[in-house]
Amino acid sequence: MQSRKKVMSLESMNPMVKETKLPIADHLAQRAEELQQDLKQGGKGRPYSEIMKCHTGDICSMGQKPNTFIQQVAAICAYPELLKSASMPEDVKQRAQGILQGVDGFSIGGYNLRYIDYSVPEKIAKFIERRDGGIPSNPRNIIGCHGVNLCIMNVMDLVTTKEPLKTGVLVPVPHCPVYTxxxxxxxxxxxxxxxxxxxxxxxxxxxxxQALQEGRKHCNPKILCIINPSNPTGQVQSRKCIEDVIRFAAEEGLLLFADEVLQDLVFGAGYNFHSFKKVLFEMGPKYSSTVQLISCFSFSQGFIGENGLSAGYIEYVNIDPLVMDCTVNKVTSGHPSVLGQIVVDILMTPPLPKDPSYHSFMEEQGMEPDVFFCYKLLEETGVFLAAGSTFGQDEGTYHFRLTLLPPKEKLKSVLQSIRDFQKKFFEEYS
Amino acid sequence: MQSRKKVMSLESMNPMVKETKLPIADHLAQRAEELQQDLKQGGKGRPYSEIMKCHTGDICSMGQKPNTFIQQVAAICAYPELLKSASMPEDVKQRAQGILQGVDGFSIGGYNLRYIDYSVPEKIAKFIERRDGGIPSNPRNIIGCHGVNLCIMNVMDLVTTKEPLKTGVLVPVPHCPVYTxxxxxxxxxxxxxxxxxxxxxxxxxxxxxQALQEGRKHCNPKILCIINPSNPTGQVQSRKCIEDVIRFAAEEGLLLFADEVLQDLVFGAGYNFHSFKKVLFEMGPKYSSTVQLISCFSFSQGFIGENGLSAGYIEYVNIDPLVMDCTVNKVTSGHPSVLGQIVVDILMTPPLPKDPSYHSFMEEQGMEPDVFFCYKLLEETGVFLAAGSTFGQDEGTYHFRLTLLPPKEKLKSVLQSIRDFQKKFFEEYS
Structure with missing residues (x-):
């Protein structure tokens, strides 16, 4: 039996799954964690004292205060005895009481499928109606989800067929790695x-x-993905642009997948967020009754920044509700919920160890220039940026993504560090 | 453009995904929810006043009290200000403080990948070592997960190849629908x-x-799934049985997938839970260094019954850690986390509506006899059992699964209702 090939090994595994292995961004993240641990233990003469995480939209990791109201309501829902607590504000208690009355056994511990599949979608529908100036939203077309990553995977799974050609999906460059x-x-x-x-x-x-025409030569393009506002560029589409895209999708018979996760993050005079759903319905029944649209939203990337809670929803337009039955049990998130992991934690007695047990080191082989830039910047200044190759970029161009989450008083020195490093880097390597 | 076929419809969708549509059990569950709502509004002369959910392991839905310690620690982690609360016990505060010191920004709101990918697996490894009498467990081989459903899906994805024959997986009958x-x-x-x-x-x-020999005629069996203790039968495997299975897997070159989710639910004198990992290592290096084993566990189905939190883990034995890199970002749960959905809820202002918006009715066409039995039982007595066809059963035989979760004082009348109904049903239909 020793000579048999192992069932699960890098050689024998499903080649499609193997291709999805961790992107290079995660090696940078591992290195950042290692440096952070090293700094906690005093560092070794590094010219910075903390890691500035400007590569991600995770506000908690940069020490911003999370939303107190959400924290308080969540705490009462986790432990309903707190409804008697004098220190909790009245409106918080009322909100928590309302939620608890709608869940099984006055506890969030149950499966609570009625709450998840009916109560929450009804509230989401009302939220969407307000956002879109009264355009109707049907709770039956909404699925509350843990995050959008698995929504995207599920939608791709749903539409993919292989005959006579494989299914094609139009994706903007740059885009988040989850699409790939x-x-x-x-x-x-x-x-x-x-x-x-x-x-x-x-x-x-x-x-x-042009991309569509090119794609049609070797596959059957069915979906057009739009990320608005764009992650990672932050670009906000104009209303005219959205109308053009909808007309294009209608003419070409494409399903529109609108990733509107960053809809609350629109800055600058003259820029407004327009939802694809609203524009579609305002263009009249010629479009609103025919164009298939899936839009998704996640609260985790908005102002409250509760990424670990990964709460969001997906809305279907002009799609048979029976198709939804094939998605309900599959729309999930890419990360386990933090509260769930805390329960695991509670049941494991020992205190948190100070040292990580896993000390693998990043391999510098074959690093793209932008990753190399971010790697060196991280090592030398403690500022952590996301490399452009994480999102895709035009050949021969290199980028980084900078998220401005450090507290205001630290921002200036972060920007200064980047500027100084960039000057030095260019002098050294160009 | 109107004549074009829609991209996403029952006709055009991926036939593989379509095959996974909701099992009949979910129609029963929908009907149970409708009856429960009806009863809340006074019912209409039904001979029962509540629905007794004996079909599922969801203790909260049957009014059992969840674990106070977990609730309290979770509440403090959600809202760290509660560390100052005089009403929280000291050990609860200490535990919560320890967790919070290990997460980003003293908040569970962040992605907290270090906590999830390193800290929790280290604690799980120590827990497994204690359970298995000191047999070593390496945190690098452990993934904390949101639940086991997507672990199962991920493992199947990982090992599936199609050349020259499709991959086969040995699955016990009866088994949970997630395997199908x-x-x-x-x-x-x-x-x-x-x-x-x-x-x-x-x-x-x-x-x-015999099943393996039969399977080898038309596919390439690679995995042997074991559910121990069995869901839905509750059967607990003897140590000798486990040794036989391990020898069989070694001889036949099969990867063992041990679903040990119910390991805490062993009742009756003379019955003990033996983990596959422990038995494998006690059989010596001939087996422990060659047999590939994946075992999974979920706390949600244990005594604490916090299904909505869906916390669990998966441990790999004799599998290249690099294979794990293809799973980390994909191991997720089948249901969104309840806390996440509560955040969605908080952001949607209106109170919980009393009436469900969706009033579809179950179609009685083509119902299996066991589903018909459970449907009638539910309608006439309010007792909700799981139909055997949910899990699979031998041809010509019919079963139900009864979970004994109602409080003790109600159990007798539940069992009486089932007995009386069964007598009547058999008189009427046999």
Whole structure:
């Protein structure tokens, strides 16, 4: 029996799953954690005393205060005896009481499928109606989800067929790595369309049309993915752009997948968020009764920044509700819930160890120039940026993503560190 | 454009995903929710005043009290200000303080990947070592997960290859529906082996061997799934049975997938839970250094019954850690976390509506006799059992699963209702 090939090994495993292995960004993140641990133990003469995580939208990791109201309501829901606590504000207690009356056994510990599948979608529908100026939203078309990553994977799974050609999906470049993984796993083909860096990263319809034509030569493009506001560029689409995209989708018979996770993060005079759903319905029944649209939203990336809670929803437009029955049990998140992990933790007695047990080191082989830049910046200054190759970029160009989450008083020195390092880096390597 | 086929419809969708649509059990559950709502509004002369949910392991839905310690620690972690609360016990505060010191920004709101990927697995490893009498467990081989459903799906995805034959997976009958869905989605072949109903549902090695031989005629069996203790039968495997299974897996080159979710639920004198990991290592290096084993556990189905938190883990034995990198970001749960959904809820202002918006009715067409039995029982007595066809059963036999979760004072009348109904049902339909 010793000579048999192992069932599960890098050689024998499903090649499609193997292709989705951790992106290079995660090796940077591992290194950042190691440096942070090292600094906690005094560091070794490093010229910085903390890691500034400007690569991600995780506000807690940068010491911003989370939303007290949410924390308080969540605490009472976890332990309803707190309804008697004198220190909890009255409105918090009322909100928690309302939630608890709608869950099984006055406890969030149960499966609570009625709450998840009916009560919450009803509230989401009312929220969407208010956001979109009264355009109706049907709770039957909404699924509350743990996060959007698995929504994306599920949608790709749902539409993928292989005959006569594999399914194609139009995806903007740059985009989050989850799109790449979802397409690989679903055995679908990525049809990239480049956003226009020279025009503030705007969507260029001509570029989109060319990408579609190119894609049709080797696959069957069915879905057009739009990320608005864009992650990672922050670009916000104009109303005219959205109308053009909807007309294009209608003409070409494409399903629109609108990733609107960052809808609350629109800054700057003259910029407004327009939901694809609202614009679609305002364009009249010629479009609103025919174009298939899936839009998704996550609270975790908004102002409250409760990423670990990974709460969001997905809304379907012009899609048979029976199709939803194939998604309900599969729409989940890419990370386990933190509260769930805390229960695991509670049941394991020992205190938190100070030292990580796993000390693998990043391999510097084959690093892209932008990853190399971010790696060196992290090592030398403690500032952690996301490398552009995480999101995809036009050939021969290199980028980083900077999220401005450090507290105001630290921002200036962070920007100064980046500027000084960039000057030095360019002198050294160009 | 109107004549174009829709991208996402029942006709055009991925046929594999369509096959995973909601099992009949969910229609029963929908009907139970409707009856419960009806009863809340006074009922209409029904001969029962509440629905007794004896079909599922959800203790909260039957009014059992959840674990206070977990609730209290979770509440403090959600809202750290409670560390100052005089009403919280000291040990609770200490535990919560320890957890919070290990998470980013003293808040569970962040992604907290270090906590999830390193701190919790270290504690799980220590827990496993204690359970298994000191046999070592390496945190690097452990993934904390939101629940086991997506672990199962992920493992099936990982090992599935299609050349020259499709991958086969040996699955006991009866088993949870999640196995069927995972295999359909992974495009793998279910190779069923029947548990021996005449011998207290024990695993029969001869039956297993025959099933494997049968399976090898049309696929390439790679995985042997064991559910111990069994869900839904409750059967607990003897140590000798486990040794036989391990020898069988070694001889036949099969990877063992041990679903040990119910390990805390062993009742009756003379019955003990033996983990596959422990038995494997006690059989010596001939087996412990060669047999690939994946075991999974979930706290949600144990005594604490916190299903909504869906906390668990998966441990790999004799599997290349690099394979784990292909699973970390994909191991998730089948249901969104309840705390996450509460945050969605908080952000949606209106109070809980009393009436459900969705009033679909169960179609009685093509109902299996056991589902028909459970449906009638539910309608006439309010007692909700799980139908045997949910888990699979031998041809021509019919079963139900009864979970004994109602409080003790109600149990007698529940059992009486089932007995009286069964008598009446048999008189009417046999």
């Amino acid at each position: 993984n979802a397409l690989v796993l679903a055995d679908a083909i990525k049809v990239p369309y480049q956003l226009d860096e020279g025009n503030d990263w705007a969507l260029n319809l001509q570029e989109l049309r | 869905n995972a295999l359909v989605l992974a495009d793998a072949i279910k190779v069923p082996y029947q548990l021996d109903e005449g011998n207290d549902w024990a695993l029969n090695l001869q039956e297993l061997r």
